[in-house]
Amino acid sequence: xxxxxxxxxxxxxxxxxxxxxxxxxxQELDSLFAAYRNAVPDPGASPDxxxxxxxxxxxxxxxxxxxxxxxxxxxxxxxxxxxxxxVLFTPLTKHEAPAGGTYVDILADAxxxxxxxxxxxxxDLLDAxxx
Amino acid sequence: xxxxxxxxxxxxxxxxxAFNQVVLVYRKRIMGTIARLxxxxxxxxxxxxxxxxxxxxxxxxxRTPEVFEPWLYRLTVNASYDYxxxxxxxxxxxxxxxxxxxxxxxxxxAGGKANSDQNHxxxxxxxxxxxxxxxxxxxxxxxxxxxxxxxxxxxxxxxYRVKENALKVRLFRARQRVLKAFAASQKSTPENVED
Numbered sequence: 207x208x209x210x211x212x213x214x215x216x217x218x219x220x221x222x223x224x225x226x227x228x229x230x231x232x233q234e235l236d237s238l239f240a241a242y243r244n245a246v247p248d249p250g251a252s253p254d255x256x257x258x259x260x261x262x263x264x265x266x267x268x269x270x271x272x273x274x275x276x277x278x279x280x281x282x283x284x285x286x287x288x289x290x291x292x293v294l295f296t297p298l299t300k301h302e303a304p305a306g307g308t309y310v311d312i313l314a315d316a317x318x319x320x321x322x323x324x325x326x327x328x329x330d331l332l333d334a335x336x337x
Numbered sequence: 338x339x340x341x342x343x344x345x346x347x348x349x350x351x352x353x354x355a356f357n358q359v360v361l362v363y364r365k366r367i368m369g370t371i372a373r374l375x376x377x378x379x380x381x382x383x384x385x386x387x388x389x390x391x392x393x394x395x396x397x398x399x400r401t402p403e404v405f406e407p408w409l410y411r412l413t414v415n416a417s418y419d420y421x422x423x424x425x426x427x428x429x430x431x432x433x434x435x436x437x438x439x440x441x442x443x444x445x446x447a448g449g450k451a452n453s454d455q456n457h458x459x460x461x462x463x464x465x466x467x468x469x470x471x472x473x474x475x476x477x478x479x480x481x482x483x484x485x486x487x488x489x490x491x492x493x494x495x496x497y498r499v500k501e502n503a504l505k506v507r508l509f510r511a512r513q514r515v516l517k518a519f520a521a522s523q524k525s526t527p528e529n530v531e532d
Contacts, residue, residue, distance in 0.1 A: 231520055235512075238519075239484040242465045245458035248369030249381050255364070256357065259386050263393050 339363060342402040349396050356396070360389050367413055373485050374417040374478055376466060377424070387416045407495035410488070414478055414496065421474055464522070471518045476511040483508055 307315070339362045347355035367388055372381045391412050399408055469477045482488045482496070494501045 228516070228520075231516055231523070235516060235519055236484075238461065238465055238468075241461045242373070243485050245461040246369075246373045246376075248365050249372050249378060251364055251368060251385070252382060255382065255386070256360065259360065259389055262386060262390050266390065266394065 338406060339366075340405075345396075345399070345402040345405050349399065349402075356393060360392075363409060364389075367409065370410070370413055370482075370486055371417055374414070374481055375420055375424070376462070380420065384416050384420050387419075388412050391416065404495060407492060410482075410492075410496045414482070417478065418474065421478075425474075468515050468518045468522070471514050472511050476507060476514075479504070479507060480511045480515070484512075 340359055344355050344358055348359050364385065368381050368385045371384045371388070372378060375381065375384060388409075392409065395412075399405060469480065472480065479493070479497075482493060483490075488496070490501050490504060493504050497504065
């Protein structure tokens with residue numbers, strides 16, 4: 207029984223010791239952080255800091271300007287290419303059926319009488335047959 | 338806020354003198370934060386220039402001047418992340434053929450050249466950097482912003498655009514991991530425990 211009591215106390219003592227040790231370490235860590243703050247003070251800037259910064263800003267600005275200019279040129283070239291393509295390809299796609307025409311009208315338009323005559327077909331005879 | 342809202346609004350509308358003024362006011366603070374986040378003094382100015390360059394070209398996206406400072410911190414954190422990522426890639430290729438012991442010896446030799454005050458600073462820096470080495474890059478930056486830069490949870494919430502509770506959990510876990518590493522380092526060097 208006393209053994210348990212002693213070991214309990216020892217355990218508590220040990221936990222207490224561990225607790226105080228960790229607390230002490232925690233405080234030491236805080237002072238280490240503070241010492242680190244002092245060990246690495248705010249550095250001073252070189253005299254040409256602002257000149258170099260503006261140099262970099264201007265360099266980037268001219269790069270952005272060039273990029274924007276190139277993008278504008280690319281857009282303009284694409285627009286011209288589209289226009290040219292439109293002009294060149296429009297006649298090729300102009301064989302459109304007359305709007306509002308019937309199927310027979312479209313056929314007649316596609317196969318004029320003189321073309322049919324070369325194949326031996328006569329439209330006036332076909333019409334007469336229908337009547 | 339270190340500058341007036343009107344100054345930021347002027348800079349937003351393309352007033353270069355106003356932008357100059359904003360840079361001059363925040364430069365020291367931003368450079369300090371970068372120095373502590375990236376840990377390489379020779380590259381601080383380059384990263385700071387990157388931050389202000391990004392600021393110049395994205396200033397028109399800022400809707401309310403009230404959130405300018407957290408927004409500037411976000412740009413700083415992002416530029417520092419980008420730098421650290423590049424640096425890690427470079428280091429991986431450079432350090433690939435050196436053993437850990439060789440790297441430590443090289444560091445010690447470099448530290449030995451400095452005077453005692455500088456030496457102490459180097460030791461503090463190296464100790465904390467090695468402890469923070471147990472964290473991911475993101476958690477390292479977050480913990481430094483909180484513990485070293487002294488940003489409050491509210492400020493961090495605005496910087497990260499993440500709920501305060503989520504940040505609390507991340508910070509707690511990160512700190513616990515650092516504490517564990519700190520305890521382990523104390524065990525390995527018993528003379529430090531007596532200090």
